[in-house]
Amino acid sequence: MVYEVFRQERKGQPFAHAGTVSAPDAQFAEIYAREQFGRRQESTALWLVPRESIREIDEFPDEFDLKYRRVDGYSIKARLKEARERAGTLPG
Amino acid sequence: MSAQGRSRADLLLELADDELVLGWRNSEWTGIAPFLEEDVAFSSIAQNEIGHARALYELAAPELGLTADELAFDRTPEEYRCAPLVELRRLEWARTIARHWLYETADAVRLEALKASDDPELAGIAAKMDREELYHRMHAEMWLDRLLGSDEGRAKLEEALEELWPYALGVLDDELRPAYRRRVEERLGRSLPDVEPVPRGRHESELSDLLAEMTMVRRSDPGAEW
Numbered sequence: 001m002v003y004e005v006f007r008q009e010r011k012g013q014p015f016a017h018a019g020t021v022s023a024p025d026a027q028f029a030e031i032y033a034r035e036q037f038g039r040r041q042e043s044t045a046l047w048l049v050p051r052e053s054i055r056e057i058d059e060f061p062d063e064f065d066l067k068y069r070r071v072d073g074y075s076i077k078a079r080l081k082e083a084r085e086r087a088g089t090l091p092g
Numbered sequence: 093m094s095a096q097g098r099s100r101a102d103l104l105l106e107l108a109d110d111e112l113v114l115g116w117r118n119s120e121w122t123g124i125a126p127f128l129e130e131d132v133a134f135s136s137i138a139q140n141e142i143g144h145a146r147a148l149y150e151l152a153a154p155e156l157g158l159t160a161d162e163l164a165f166d167r168t169p170e171e172y173r174c175a176p177l178v179e180l181r182r183l184e185w186a187r188t189i190a191r192h193w194l195y196e197t198a199d200a201v202r203l204e205a206l207k208a209s210d211d212p213e214l215a216g217i218a219a220k221m222d223r224e225e226l227y228h229r230m231h232a233e234m235w236l237d238r239l240l241g242s243d244e245g246r247a248k249l250e251e252a253l254e255e256l257w258p259y260a261l262g263v264l265d266d267e268l269r270p271a272y273r274r275r276v277e278e279r280l281g282r283s284l285p286d287v288e289p290v291p292r293g294r295h296e297s298e299l300s301d302l303l304a305e306m307t308m309v310r311r312s313d314p315g316a317e318w
Contacts, residue, residue: 022127032129035137036133
């Protein structure tokens with residue numbers, strides 16, 4: 001069985017993919033993941049996910065090139081500030 | 093032998109020598125363990141044992157007027173106080189697992205007794221070691237189940253247990269042996285023979301080879317600061 005291992009470096013941070021372990025069952029996988037991704041105090045927590053439990057989506061068609069859905073080149077910072085000023089919710 | 097009648101330094105050396113020599117033996121699997129993940133895990137366990145040995149030598153060193161390195165590396169084979177169980181060189185996985193499980197189970201019994209010691213330093217280091225040994229025991233138990241789960245594994249394990257049981261009994265003092273026997277028999281679901289324990293103080297022939305290899309670098313430049 002292959003387990004994908006996700007590692008949290010500090011409490012509150014998102015888990016990021018760290019690598020994989022091959023193990024005959026979940027119990028072995030826990031021991032192996034602990035040694036491979038935790039023995040140097042580099043993790044506060046690990047998630048182990050059997051590879052076959054992961055559902056992957058890797059197709060994102062954009063046939064009509066809907067550029068306006070993307071945010072590239074759109075300065076949201078200035079516009080957000082204006083909107084907040086109008087609403088009187090500008091922080092500080 | 094009983095816990096009474098030997099000094100605190102001697103007791104620390106027994107523990108330290110067990111951990112050092114077993115750590116060394118386990119590290120002989122580095123690079124050749126049955127598969128990669130196990131290689132990493134077993135090597136890490138070996139490193140932990142050697143770390144425990146270092147802490148124990150450091151505790152004993154001032155009483156003996158020596159340094160931890162001098163205790164670990166500069167004694168003659170006869171001066172080591174490890175149990176013969178940890179000296180055996182058996183590069184066969186089922187035997188390694190049998191020894192690992194027998195040792196970790198004995199160590200658990202020993203650490204429980206030490207944690208209740210009146211000596212706060214001894215009790216403290218035992219508690220600290222035990223927090224890591226917990227994972228060694230999990231690893232050993234898991235492998236034991238694995239071996240017990242197939243006819244081939246069970247046969248190999250039984251053969252190894254038969255060889256190692258007298259050695260395993262020799263790890264502990266007389267007064268701790270009944271509790272140890274109970275724990276092992278309960279886990280295996282059968283009784284084990286009444287045998288003469290292989291005592292501490294006796295050494296297997298392979299210990300001197302191990303020490304020669306372990307101290308090779310240190311002996312290459314005596315007195316050097318590393």
